[in-house]
Amino acid sequence: MTVKPITDPVIAIDVMGGDAGPADVLAAVDIAAERYPKARFRLHGREADIVAALGKLPRLRARAEIFHTDDVVLGTDKPSQALRRSRTSSMGMAIQSVKDGAAHAAVSAGNTGALMALSLFALRTMDGIDRPALAAxxxxxxxxxxxxxxxxxxxxxxxxxxxxxxxxxxxxxxxxxxxxxxxxxxxxxxxxxxxxxxxxxxxxxxxxxxxxxxxxxxxxxxxxxxxxxxxxxxxxxxxxxxxxxxxxxxxxxxxxxxxxxxxxxxxxxxxxxxxxxxxxxxxxxxxxxxxGAVLLGLNGLVVKSHGSANIRGIANAIGVAHDLVVDQVGERIARDLANFRAHRPDIADAEAPL
Missing domain, CATH: 3.40.718.10 (Isopropylmalate Dehydrogenase)
Incomplete structure (x- = not known):
């Protein structure tokens, strides 16, 4: 089956995650908007903070939607605490938008343990994958x-x-x-x-x-x-x-x-x-x-930006998300897994005639 290529990806951003404030995160998203003219962005966080920053970023403002929440996953929060607020926190809402099909990928610089727990809870692992892996x-x-x-x-x-x-x-x-x-x-x-x-x-x-x-x-x-x-x-x-x-x-x-x-x-x-x-x-x-570290093996793309990343670093993480969406890395993994399962050497050896 031929998969329709994605040329205009939608990327959900946890505006409140990480050490950088919303203004720096949005400045990074604006850089990504310049690099990828067809991309659109869903901005999850405090609306007042986002609107204030977008006033200086007309290019991004024209290609972004704002989804307000006051709830933020803190760096000190345990994964269990983050899971209880999966539908109200900026991190959880960004991941949920991927699950709902409203976004192709989510990017957050927030709490790594919480991000992994929320991503696995919402997206689950792909068929043939027992556990997701963090790659960078x-x-x-x-x-x-x-x-x-x-x-x-x-x-x-x-x-x-x-x-x-x-x-x-x-x-x-x-x-x-x-x-x-x-x-x-x-x-x-x-x-x-x-x-x-x-x-x-x-x-x-x-x-x-x-x-x-x-x-x-x-x-x-x-x-x-x-x-x-x-x-x-x-x-x-x-x-x-x-x-x-x-x-x-x-x-x-x-x-x-x-x-x-x-x-x-x-x-x-x-x-x-x-x-x-x-x-x-x-x-x-x-x-x-x-x-830009990626949680591979889920039914959706989630990219983890380093919590202390600067504006350029966050923009690079968004770029990783963009490239993985456009190149359809999930479909590549699914095809390779299916091919491996169909021809894996241990099964082939066991089924070979004596």
Missing amino acids: LLPTLKNDSVVLDLGANTECDTENLVQFAIMGAAFARTVLGLDRPRVALLNIGEEELKGTGEIKDAAGLLRGADLPMAFQGFVEGDKIGQGDVDVIVTDGFSGNIALKTAEGTGKLVTGLLAQAFRSSWLTQIGYFLSRGALRALRAHLDPNAHN
Whole structure:
């Protein structure tokens, strides 16, 4: 069945989520409106705050609808507290608009645990997906890589890891523009005998599967930044640690460089001569340039912006949502899953004649 392409996506925005105020969030939406002239936006939050900001943003005002609520999910709220206000909070209303078909995707910079709980409660998982996975881009020496899961699931079995690999490859084909992304499982070694039974069994299934990916086996933590693979698959516990370690290392490197260049007049001259390269390094490592984690595997798209993201970072997260809608990543995942289930190697081997 041919799926009708989406050329004019509608994106629901949780205006009240995150550290940035409504004015900064709406400034980011305005940037997205300039980048994507056919997109429209549903703005969920306090109407007075939204109207005040839109007075300076005529382009966005012409392509947005306002949905008022005074209820905001706080960073300190537990997922259970957020669930009780799923239909009244700005975050819950944005997700509900995706469930109702009024929007193609929702974007929020709010409480991550609440966002995952509300999204799973409202949208449920796709057929063939046991658990959703949080996926995001990570800078490397070569190109960006997709990493998942980043915290939605602390423990994963073989089936979860295989499903994450299929979803991550579909995400990479959309966001990175790759026909056959290179996929690897994060492990404690590259040898086939290393790792848990779940990881080794997942590798066996992925090696024998006919999928639009190039399975590379295992990758160790110190090789993540090399950029030799496009999709890195792991459980949420390890993935979250890997992500936070990478972000912390980036801050460490830029901090040490700043200290070194301030240590003497000679190093200050060195900074003057190399400041262009240093600015490029800072821009490459800037989390705002890679902002926008996606909850893959749901019956609808939800994008998580970093809570401390700036205007440019929030705009980039909205851009991720836009691209995933237009490229119909959900349909890609569904097709790949159906193909895998129809030809999965373990079943094929079991049904082969003796």
